[in-house]
Amino acid sequence: MTEPAIRIRGLRKTYITPEREAGVRAALRGLFRRKTKETRAVDGITFDLAPGEIVGFLGPNGAGKTTTLKMLSGLLHPTEGGAAVLGFTPWRREKAFLRQITLVMGQRNQLIWDIPASDTFELNRAIFHIDAAAYRRTMGELTELLDLKDLLRKPVRNLSLGERMKCEIAAALLHDPRVVFLDEPTIGLDVTMQRRIRAFLTEYNRRSGATILLTSHYMADVEALCRRVVVIHHGLLLFDGDLADLVARYAPHKTIVVRLADARVDLSAYGEVADRSDGSVTLRVPKAETARVTARLLTDLPVTDLLVEESSIEDVIARVFALEKP
Amino acid sequence: MNYYAQYYLQQLKTVTAFMLQYRAALGIWMIGHVMEPLVYMIVWAAVASGGGSTGDYTPRGFAAYFIVMMLVNHATYSWIMYEHEYRVRHGSFSYSLLRPVHPIHSDLSDNLASKVVTLPIILAAAGVLAAVFHPDLHPPLWAAALFLPSVFLAFLLRFLMEWTLAMAAFWTTRVEAANQMYFMLLLFLSGQLAPLELFPAPVRALAAVLPFRWMLSFPVELLLGRLTPAEALTGLLIQGVWIAAVLGLMRGVYRAGVKLYTAVGA
Numbered sequence: 129m130t131e132p133a134i135r136i137r138g139l140r141k142t143y144i145t146p147e148r149e150a151g152v153r154a155a156l157r158g159l160f161r162r163k164t165k166e167t168r169a170v171d172g173i174t175f176d177l178a179p180g181e182i183v184g185f186l187g188p189n190g191a192g193k194t195t196t197l198k199m200l201s202g203l204l205h206p207t208e209g210g211a212a213v214l215g216f217t218p219w220r221r222e223k224a225f226l227r228q229i230t231l232v233m234g235q236r237n238q239l240i241w242d243i244p245a246s247d248t249f250e251l252n253r254a255i256f257h258i259d260a261a262a263y264r265r266t267m268g269e270l271t272e273l274l275d276l277k278d279l280l281r282k283p284v285r286n287l288s289l290g291e292r293m294k295c296e297i298a299a300a301l302l303h304d305p306r307v308v309f310l311d312e313p314t315i316g317l318d319v320t321m322q323r324r325i326r327a328f329l330t331e332y333n334r335r336s337g338a339t340i341l342l343t344s345h346y347m348a349d350v351e352a353l354c355r356r357v358v359v360i361h362h363g364l365l366l367f368d369g370d371l372a373d374l375v376a377r378y379a380p381h382k383t384i385v386v387r388l389a390d391a392r393v394d395l396s397a398y399g400e401v402a403d404r405s406d407g408s409v410t411l412r413v414p415k416a417e418t419a420r421v422t423a424r425l426l427t428d429l430p431v432t433d434l435l436v437e438e439s440s441i442e443d444v445i446a447r448v449f450a451l452e453k454p
Numbered sequence: 455m456n457y458y459a460q461y462y463l464q465q466l467k468t469v470t471a472f473m474l475q476y477r478a479a480l481g482i483w484m485i486g487h488v489m490e491p492l493v494y495m496i497v498w499a500a501v502a503s504g505g506g507s508t509g510d511y512t513p514r515g516f517a518a519y520f521i522v523m524m525l526v527n528h529a530t531y532s533w534i535m536y537e538h539e540y541r542v543r544h545g546s547f548s549y550s551l552l553r554p555v556h557p558i559h560s561d562l563s564d565n566l567a568s569k570v571v572t573l574p575i576i577l578a579a580a581g582v583l584a585a586v587f588h589p590d591l592h593p594p595l596w597a598a599a600l601f602l603p604s605v606f607l608a609f610l611l612r613f614l615m616e617w618t619l620a621m622a623a624f625w626t627t628r629v630e631a632a633n634q635m636y637f638m639l640l641l642f643l644s645g646q647l648a649p650l651e652l653f654p655a656p657v658r659a660l661a662a663v664l665p666f667r668w669m670l671s672f673p674v675e676l677l678l679g680r681l682t683p684a685e686a687l688t689g690l691l692i693q694g695v696w697i698a699a700v701l702g703l704m705r706g707v708y709r710a711g712v713k714l715y716t717a718v719g720a
Contacts, residue, residue, distance in 0.1 A: 198548075201552060202551070202552070202716075203548050203551055203552070203716060204716050204717075205713070205716045205717050219716060221551065223554040223555075224554075226552060226553060226554040227554045229552075230552075231552055233548075236545060236546065236548070236549075238546075238549045240468065240472060242472055242475045242476070243468070243471045243472050243475060244471075247467075247468050247471050247472075248468075250464055250467070250468070251464055251465065251468050253464070254460050254461045254463075254464035254465070255461060255553050255554070255555055256553075256554065257457055257460075257554075283475070
């Protein structure tokens with residue numbers, strides 16, 4: 129069996145943050161007795177990633193995703209537990225480890241603001257000690273896949289958000305890392321640019337065989353890129369498995385939208401009426417019943433149109449978080 | 455080529471590109487660097503020619519002192535104490551920790567590269583000041599030969615000291631007060647405001663045991679021919695001892711600072 133590229137065991141991170149009420153009196157009290165609060169950002173999570181795998185790491189704001197990514201890239205010391213990335217303990221930040229990983233933070237940038245991105249690329253070439261031939265090859269590939277040709281000579285401050293993110297990703301991948309941590313790489317981008325970045329990541333993973341752990345708020349990212357997802361909430365691991373299994377487990381229903389000549393007909397005998405508008409009724413029915421209910425509807429009623437839909441991934445995830453614990 | 459040589463060379467190219475983007479800002483910054491010693495020079499020359507007590511400094515002696523001081527200050531100046539606080543507060547220091555090289559190299563190469571870019575301008579300014587104020591500068595050959603090594607050691611000492619103090623930002627992101635205190639001490643005890651010889655004996659004694667004289671005044675005194683060979687060699691040795699001490703301190707403070715940074719949230 130191959131060694132996992134990333135191995136996480138009981139990883140926990142607790143932050144101690146100062147806490148006080150509003151007002152002058154509370155501020156004065158705080159001078160003498162400081163109240164602190166323990167926040168468990170990550171609460172003992174365990175999972176592995178095989179080499180070359182792309183995994184979607186999902187959770188609402190404050191779930192502990194970024195904290196986990198920072199621990200795995202060596203920026204944070206865990207409070208408890210262990211992790212190995214390519215066999216290294218990340219928070220020791222050994223040079224051999226740092227040369228093989230990268231972290232892209234969608235809301236922060238490493239590009240030098242006032243000069244063209246190509247200058248930052250050249251600096252990264254020197255920092256990561258990339259030899260000239262490898263640099264030319266990687267740069268050529270990234271330029272082609274991300275369509276960077278017209279962007280490289282413009283000062284970074286003159287690039288659009290999407291153009292800048294493409295250059296950020298290129299800067300982070302120049303040293304050909306074996307493990308890539310992506311924290312919200314498509315945040316704030318328009319739909320076309322999101323699609324472009326997704327296509328790039330798929331192709332990059334195929335070509336380089338890099339292991340990718342990706343957090344995103346956009347379910348389209350996860351659907352397009354990841355077969356496997358890990359879901360955390362309040363620092364706890366709620367689900368780890370195939371996206372399809374997540375849907376099966378947390379979305380036991382399908383939706384049937386029925387359009388009728390007379391939409392006032394009572395359909396509650398067929399399933400749960402979720403919505404009724406504009407001459408159509410939306411029914412929620414257990415998955416196993418879908419075929420039977422559909423047949424009955426078509427036989428019993430003057431149906432003008434009928435549509436059977438899976439729950440959207442957004443709905444599924446919302447249900448997972450609503451349930452809080454598995 | 456050696457890894458660090460390549461890295462520093464690339465940083466030089468990047469900084470040159472960066473600084474040329476802001477030519478006006480560069481000009482204003484350079485004017486500031488020239489104006490400060492110019493004001494001191496004019497004031498002290500006026501005191502000397504008015505019969506005030508200025509030791510054996512003549513107006514032309516002051517011209518030499520402040521022109522050389524301007525050059526040494528330029529060579530040893532760093533802005534890391536302002537910059538580090540900003541990058542800790544905004545989290546951009548995280549990127550430095552993700553690179554397979556100690557962050558001090560990025561700051562050191564950035565500083566050296568900026569000096570290389572601005573050197574022709576500051577030399578031209580020194581030339582203009584020399585043409586106007588006729589400095590009295592006749593160093594013995596051995597002193598002139600030791601001047602550059604002493605400036606280099608002064609630069610290392612000042613850079614390491616300010617880099618270490620900058621690390622305070624790991625503990626508090628309100629480091630302006632500490633910075634102000636440091637710059638006040640530097641202004642008085644490094645000879646920036648006036649030659650240390652003109653201060654009362656207790657201040658001179660204090661300046662000799664603190665590191666500030668060795669960051670600025672010492673190379674200036676050397677080039678002005680005001681030191682004996684024994685004093686010059688002792689001075690270089692003291693610079694070396696201070697550098698070793700501050701380097702040790704820097705390593706400890708950096709390690710503790712990063713430990714804290716990576717514990718509370720990078």
